[in-house]
Amino acid sequence: MFTLRYLETLVLIVFLASLHLEAKPLRKRTISEVQLMHNVREHKQVGDRQDWLQERLKDIIVASVKPQHGQSGNTKNIFPNDVLSSNMRKS
Numbered sequence: 001m002f003t004l005r006y007l008e009t010l011v012l013i014v015f016l017a018s019l020h021l022e023a024k025p026l027r028k029r030t031i032s033e034v035q036l037m038h039n040v041r042e043h044k045q046v047g048d049r050q051d052w053l054q055e056r057l058k059d060i061i062v063a064s065v066k067p068q069h070g071q072s073g074n075t076k077n078i079f080p081n082d083v084l085s086s087n088m089r090k091s
Contacts, residue, residue, distance in 0.1 A: 029037075
């Protein structure tokens with residue numbers, strides 16, 4: 001039968017071979033694929049930033065609508081709710 005030393009060596013070789021194969025891509029990506037991945041990531045980041053800003057604007061607008069101490073309730077909302085909701089539907 002196989003000795004323990006032989007089996008350990010075989011497992012080590014298979015392990016190292018699998019690491020070597022997993023580390024290399026099957027083929028190199030073309031420039032257009034790299035550019036596409038870059039564009040998709042950039043588009044996602046822009047969308048995330050817009051969502052974050054929209055949430056911050058909602059908090060500011062809601063706070064400005066509430067009458068503050070000593071002011072009348074005639075505060076005008078600079079961004080009506082229909083504008084905010086239409087922007088949310090677009091993204």
